[in-house]
Amino acid sequence: MPSLSKDVKAQVEATRLPPILSLIEQSQLIKQGAEAKVYKSTLFPSPLCTPSSSSSPPPPALPVLLKHRFPKTYRHSTLDALLTRQRVTGESRALVRCLKAGVKVPGLRCVDVKQGVLGMEWIEGWSVREVLGGGQEGDELPDEDGEEEEEEPDDVQEMLKGLGVDHDSLLQAVGAEIAKMHLAEVIHGDLTTSNMMVRLLPTRASPNDPLFEVVLIDFGLSSVSFLPEDRAVDLYVLERAFASTHPVSLLPSGEEGVPHFEQVLLGYKRAVEEKGKKGECSRIEKRLEEVRMRGRKRSMVG
Amino acid sequence: MESFALPHHGVTVHLGLFSPISNASALRTRLVAASTLPADDEGEAERAKLDFAFVDAAMLTSRLHLLTAVQQALLAQADDALKTKTVHSEVLFQLEPGTNITESLKHFGLGPTTKSLALVHIAPLTSVDDSSSAEAILSRMKDLVQLEPSSLDLLGQLPDGGTNEKSLRKYYKLNTDIVLTSQPAGSPQARQALDQLCIGAVALKVAA
Numbered sequence A: 001m002p003s004l005s006k007d008v009k010a011q012v013e014a015t016r017l018p019p020i021l022s023l024i025e026q027s028q029l030i031k032q033g034a035e036a037k038v039y040k041s042t043l044f045p046s047p048l049c050t051p052s053s054s055s056s057p058p059p060p061a062l063p064v065l066l067k068h069r070f071p072k073t074y075r076h077s078t079l080d081a082l083l084t085r086q087r088v089t090g091e092s093r094a095l096v097r098c099l100k101a102g103v104k105v106p107g108l109r110c111v112d113v114k115q116g117v118l119g120m121e122w123i124e125g126w127s128v129r130e131v132l133g134g135g136q137e138g139d140e141l142p143d144e145d146g147e148e149e150e151e152e153p154d155d156v157q158e159m160l161k162g163l164g165v166d167h168d169s170l171l172q173a174v175g176a177e178i179a180k181m182h183l184a185e186v187i188h189g190d191l192t193t194s195n196m197m198v199r200l201l202p203t204r205a206s207p208n209d210p211l212f213e214v215v216l217i218d219f220g221l222s223s224v225s226f227l228p229e230d231r232a233v234d235l236y237v238l239e240r241a242f243a244s245t246h247p248v249s250l251l252p253s254g255e256e257g258v259p260h261f262e263q264v265l266l267g268y269k270r271a272v273e274e275k276g277k278k279g280e281c282s283r284i285e286k287r288l289e290e291v292r293m294r295g296r297k298r299s300m301v302g
Numbered sequence B: 001m002e003s004f005a006l007p008h009h010g011v012t013v014h015l016g017l018f019s020p021i022s023n024a025s026a027l028r029t030r031l032v033a034a035s036t037l038p039a040d041d042e043g044e045a046e047r048a049k050l051d052f053a054f055v056d057a058a059m060l061t062s063r064l065h066l067l068t069a070v071q072q073a074l075l076a077q078a079d080d081a082l083k084t085k086t087v088h089s090e091v092l093f094q095l096e097p098g099t100n101i102t103e104s105l106k107h108f109g110l111g112p113t114t115k116s117l118a119l120v121h122i123a124p125l126t127s128v129d130d131s132s133s134a135e136a137i138l139s140r141m142k143d144l145v146q147l148e149p150s151s152l153d154l155l156g157q158l159p160d161g162g163t164n165e166k167s168l169r170k171y172y173k174l175n176t177d178i179v180l181t182s183q184p185a186g187s188p189q190a191r192q193a194l195d196q197l198c199i200g201a202v203a204l205k206v207a208a
């Protein structure tokens, strides 16, 4: 006969949350989406050092982003578990595929397929959407603790401008990073200005070193393909996103400048010409034109 | 030695780096012998002394590389999905990209010629700042190697080319990765890229 204390212990064990969910309970929710909840957290605290006299200070705790694809009650549970598993593995694999190819994406930190949680490097920066001043998407949550922490879009723009980061070079860098991703045969599947971030680089060794980098995020809908058609659709999705939120930059005179997406495309083409195969760029451009035509026809038919 | 309190796992993880060790071969012999000792007091006492993960530190790129393997081992344990006998051997298994347990020991475990040794001890969490049990664990580590601990900052850049980048690239299949081939060999950028790829490979193992 099992002892009472063992029974109690078993019960406690059974009701204990899986570790990753218990960590999430302690984490700061930053976005509640339809598919996933996104948290800022830390996987490992700053350690206790023994002997404490050791010369180097303990390493700081590193922030991570946890993305929890929570169970959906409107789906059959078996199907839901399968879909969650696929999305989590798909997103993790895409991140690693990009890392290998030198595409700037957050490093992978933790995968729990069963609980549907993915942990990645925290990118300290702003979404391109914020930088361009397109306003909030609406579902980000205000910072819990900081009144001053959440900078106003205007402040971010002013600060970056002060540092010498202008919109055109930012947009071209966006295009170049997408090109690198496509050349790694990754299709993003959800290119919007919220799914790319700008991060300032640490102090430069030479004045020619870049000031910032663009980091692509949110690979939940990504796939692997090298087909010009898939690449063109990826670009077209972003073109539509620009058309609806931040189409053109304004010149100091108040006149309209070059459309934003044109700048993205410029950076994209330059990178594909440089690193891709011969003729690859013109094949994608041709496709993009066809995809645009289909898009227009569709919207005319209504 | 560094001790990481992980309340969500209910454990504290103690990491110690010892370099250069001079008794790798003898330690290994002890490890092998301990596994066949009878379950009497003496046998259990010897096994308790050796209750660590013995990792060849030449095969680690950073503390985060090792911690990621520890974390994935703990997640597997919580899921009742350990592929090996103990959470300590599971750490070695999580470092290995393949599914072969023997290979994981061969590639990442203490070998007869190991020069730098990382010891991992996972203990139930007592309190977040338990320096007395940390002292006790450090002295158990020191008993094994007869050495003072080194800073874990050395991982990935062990002195005298002590980090085995060649084997890391081979086992994690990184040799054709553009992010590595496009960086000058030995540069800080190349080291950082290698670290990111190794961490990513460990985290991805469950999803690979």
Ligand SMILES: Nc1ncnc2c1ncn2[C@@H]1O[C@H](COP(=O)(O)OP(=O)(O)O)[C@@H](O)[C@H]1O
Pocket: A030, A031, A032, A033, A034, A035, A036, A038, A065, A067, A106, A120, A121, A122, A123, A124, A127, A194, A195, A217, A218, A219, A220
């Ligand atoms: N690695 C990261 N570092 C910092 N912030 C991030 C990171 N990943 C995502 N975010 C922030 O969280 C938001 C939601 O994440 P995302 O992966 O796009 O999830 P969703 O599928 O809900 O859009 C992003 O728009 C961005 O603001």
Ligand SMILES: [Mg+2]
Pocket: A194, A195, A218
């Ligand atoms: Mg998103």
